[in-house]
Amino acid sequence: MLSEKAKKEIEAAMQKYPNKRSAVMDALRIAQQDGGGHLEKPDMEEIGRMLDMRLVEVNAAAAFYTMYKINKPIGKYHIQVCRNISCSLLGAEHLIKHMEKALNVKTGETTSDKKFTLSTVECLGSCGTAPMMQINDDFHENLTEQKIDELLRKLE
Amino acid sequence: MEKILLKNLDKPDAHKIENYIQYGGYKAFESALKLKPDNIIQMVKDSGLRGRGGAGFSTGLKWSFIPKDPTIAKYLCCNADEGEPGTFKDRGIIDNDPHLLIEGMAIACYAIGASNAYIYIRGEFAFGANRLDAAIKEAYAKGYLGKNIQGSGFNLNMYVHRGFGAYICGEETALLESIEGYRAQPRKKPPFPALAGLYGKPTVINNVETLSCIPAIIEKGPEWFSKIGPEKSPGPKIYCVSGHVKRPGLYELPMGTTARDLIYNHCGGMLTDKPLKAVIPGGVSAPMLTPKDLDTPLDFDSLAAKGSMLGSGAVVVMDESTCMVKTAYIVNRFFSHESCGKCTPCRDGTPWLTNVLRRIEHGEGKPGDVELLESLCTNIFGRTFCPLGDGAVMALRGALKNFREEFQYHIDHKRCMVSGR
Numbered sequence: 001m002l003s004e005k006a007k008k009e010i011e012a013a014m015q016k017y018p019n020k021r022s023a024v025m026d027a028l029r030i031a032q033q034d035g036g037g038h039l040e041k042p043d044m045e046e047i048g049r050m051l052d053m054r055l056v057e058v059n060a061a062a063a064f065y066t067m068y069k070i071n072k073p074i075g076k077y078h079i080q081v082c083r084n085i086s087c088s089l090l091g092a093e094h095l096i097k098h099m100e101k102a103l104n105v106k107t108g109e110t111t112s113d114k115k116f117t118l119s120t121v122e123c124l125g126s127c128g129t130a131p132m133m134q135i136n137d138d139f140h141e142n143l144t145e146q147k148i149d150e151l152l153r154k155l156e
Numbered sequence: 157m158e159k160i161l162l163k164n165l166d167k168p169d170a171h172k173i174e175n176y177i178q179y180g181g182y183k184a185f186e187s188a189l190k191l192k193p194d195n196i197i198q199m200v201k202d203s204g205l206r207g208r209g210g211a212g213f214s215t216g217l218k219w220s221f222i223p224k225d226p227t228i229a230k231y232l233c234c235n236a237d238e239g240e241p242g243t244f245k246d247r248g249i250i251d252n253d254p255h256l257l258i259e260g261m262a263i264a265c266y267a268i269g270a271s272n273a274y275i276y277i278r279g280e281f282a283f284g285a286n287r288l289d290a291a292i293k294e295a296y297a298k299g300y301l302g303k304n305i306q307g308s309g310f311n312l313n314m315y316v317h318r319g320f321g322a323y324i325c326g327e328e329t330a331l332l333e334s335i336e337g338y339r340a341q342p343r344k345k346p347p348f349p350a351l352a353g354l355y356g357k358p359t360v361i362n363n364v365e366t367l368s369c370i371p372a373i374i375e376k377g378p379e380w381f382s383k384i385g386p387e388k389s390p391g392p393k394i395y396c397v398s399g400h401v402k403r404p405g406l407y408e409l410p411m412g413t414t415a416r417d418l419i420y421n422h423c424g425g426m427l428t429d430k431p432l433k434a435v436i437p438g439g440v441s442a443p444m445l446t447p448k449d450l451d452t453p454l455d456f457d458s459l460a461a462k463g464s465m466l467g468s469g470a471v472v473v474m475d476e477s478t479c480m481v482k483t484a485y486i487v488n489r490f491f492s493h494e495s496c497g498k499c500t501p502c503r504d505g506t507p508w509l510t511n512v513l514r515r516i517e518h519g520e521g522k523p524g525d526v527e528l529l530e531s532l533c534t535n536i537f538g539r540t541f542c543p544l545g546d547g548a549v550m551a552l553r554g555a556l557k558n559f560r561e562e563f564q565y566h567i568d569h570k571r572c573m574v575s576g577r
Contacts, residue, residue: 016315018355021337025320029279051337064339064496066321067279084241085440085472086398088486122323122490123241124280127398127470128405137282 002046006034010050020051024061027051028068037078038069075110075117077155079103080134083120086127095131096120098145102152115155157384160372160392161365162408164253171287173294176255182300184371188263189308191374196267200370203378204390209235209326209363210439210467212389212456221350222268222358231359232265232273234367235331239278239323240439241490242470245394246364248406250277250284253368254291260367262300262312263374268360271311276331279320288316323494327542328361330496341498342542365394365469385411389456389466399473400427412453415445419473430475434558438467440487441547443554444474464554479574480559481566484552485513491548502545505536509552521567526560 002010013026024047031043044058051058062068081087081096100106103116110117126132129141133148140151164170164179176182188196201216222230234257238246249257257275265273277285292314295301303311322340324330329343332354353359369391373381382390393411395418398404402424409422415435419425426432434444437454443464445452452458456466474483492506509532515521529552537549556563565573 016317017335019336022335024337025318025334029318029320053337060339061337064322065279065319068320083486084490085436085483085486086242088482089399089472089474089478121280122493123239123243125238125244125247125278127242127244127472128396130398130404134280139283 001042002031003034006030007050010047014051021053021057024051024053024058025065028058028062032068037074038072040071044070073110073114076115077135078117078119080119080121080124082122082124082126082130082132082134084123086123087131090130092131095133095143095145095148099148102149116152157392157408157410159408161249161256161368161394162253162406164256165248165406170253171251171255171291173255173291173298176253177298181255181371182259182298184374185259185262185266185300186306188266188374189306189310193267193269196263196374199373199378200267201378203369203373203381204388205366205369205373205381206389206391206456207363208365208369208393208469210240210441210465212466215362215366215369218350218362219264219268219360221348222360223351224269226269229272229355229357230268230270231354231357232261232268232270233328233331233335233354233359233361234261234273234275234364235326235328235361236275236277236281236284236364237319237323237325237331238281238364238468239326239494240441240468240470241487242398242436242439242472243396243468244398245396245406245469247281247284248394249364249368250281251287254284254287255295256368256371257288257364258291258295258300258314260370261314262295262305263370264360264362264367265312266310268358270360271313273312273314274317274335274354275314276317276319276325276335278325279318285316285318292316322496323490324496324542324544327544330542331361332359339496341496344541386453386455386457393454393466393469395454396468396470397423397473398470400430400432400475400478401425401473402427412455412458414451414453415471416450418454418471419450423473426473426475428475430477432473433476433478434474434480436470436472436474436551438465439470440472440490440551441465441543442467443550444558446558465550477574479517479572480555480562481513481517481572484555484563485510485517487551487555488513488548491544491551495544496542499539499541499545501536502540502542502548505532506545506548508532509536509548513552516563516566519566519570521563521570523567525567526556526563529556529563 014023205215206212330340334340349359492510
């Protein structure tokens with residue numbers, strides 16, 4: 001269920017638009033953050049009640065955009081490594097393999113202690129500082145194996 | 157060239173409004189408020205500014221299509237859904253100089269009579285979205301947004317709308333669907349957004365870089381602007397250079413700088429002693445150029461004449477160690493991942509291309525696969541609802557035209573012609 005804080009944030013988001021439905025993307029983002037990184041049916045039902053939308057409509061919006069994780073719990077740190085052209089030219093595949101080895105997971109999986117989820121993503125707009133990855137909201141650029149090892153060590 | 161768009165990037169804390177004002181910011185908006193809206197539209201037309209999102213349409217002309225009736229609500233949407241692989245210019249402006257964009261948007265809104273504006277920013281740019289939220293708050297506090305701005309009687313509200321992972325939102329009507337809370341699938345045109353856009357109201361959608369040109373046009377005049385770069389697509393251009401060069405990054409240069417000058421002069425040349433093999437001049441949808449085309453000016457018309465396009469100005473440089481089959485596979489996989497699913501040729505065609513490219517890349521290609529790719533391209537190109545499918549085909553056709561023998565080699569020898577593996 002949504003926290004009071006999340007509900008307040010959703011109500012504030014509704015003020016930006018002339019109708020309620022337009023706030024659905026903000027509401028889903030807020031709910032996802034509130035829920036520790038993923039969305040569940042009760043959250044989406046509640047969003048539907050707040051925005052006068054049917055569950056199927058809320059779900060349709062959520063399912064379309066790749067950053068909403070419906071019923072897909074992720075680790076405390078979501079590591080997303082760019083696999084697109086500019087990063088690939090500078091060794092992204094190599095770094096992805098290195099991370100799989102360092103975390104002992106395959107791409108798409110979460111470590112058994114629920115600390116890390118490793119994913120690949122399409123271009124994140126950081127091509128001049130390739131190769132890059134995003135950990136939760138933060139960009140990490142000009143990556144090397146050594147830099148990745150240091151970063152992973154620092155994450156508690 | 158004197159920097160116009162990236163001028164504040166190396167100044168300290170330009171994102172804070174008091175610094176932005178100290179660096180000369182918001183003067184253009186103040187002068188604009190003393191002009192008639194129609195005069196501003198004329199100035200933007202006279203400047204020759206063309207949209208920097210990729211299409212290159214005249215910005216002033218786009219603004220002039222908005223009905224003048226003051227009783228109809230109008231909207232401005234800034235397209236900050238920067239997602240074309242290789243592109244990172246809008247993020248440069250948003251993260252470091254958000255008030256430049258806000259000022260450009262405020263002038264645009266005054267010119268077209270919009271009192272509500274949205275910045276559609278891609279979801280992954282959380283830092284940029286927070287920057288914009290903070291900057292908008294500052295602009296309200298200083299009286300550059302809100303009611304009766306600077307005593308002019310003009311009212312303007314500005315909001316950030318965060319995307320959440322969908323390249324298709326860069327297509328302007330998909331972007332509108334997304335703001336309205338629907339799946340971001342493109343709308344049928346006509347009606348064009350200038351007549352029926354956001355919430356069915358007249359709407360202008362402009363790219364971040366386009367809007368960021370506006371303050372300088374007001375301040376220094378359209379004639380000054382029109383004299384930078386080529387006559388038919390004037391102004392400054394931010395080139396985003398990535399790949400195998402010594403100094404990748406953002407380069408603000410006169411429109412029409414050649415690929416050779418950009419790569420070998422500004423970017424310090426190739427990364428290693430391996431020579432250049434190919435350049436993607438305008439984001440991955442743009443067909444690649446080869447070394448013989450290096451003297452092509454990177455502007456809308458010169459690149460179109462070469463069968464490619466300026467697109468977003470993302471220049472991806474590849475040296476001779478690059479396998480073109482792998483490049484084509486990565487680029488095509490992106491398009492099939494991002495296909496919105498609305499129309500069959502794109503929804504079914506792009507993954508089919510990806511499957512064929514994957515098997516060629518992995519040494520499992522079959523005789524006739526190159527011809528199969530070509531036939532799939534024919535069945536996608538020009539038959540899709542929006543340009544996404546066309547982009548996938550243009551990229552692949554560019555690779556096949558210049559490097560067909562590499563694809564055939566992969567199929568015939570079950571290994572890569574470049575790496576030997």
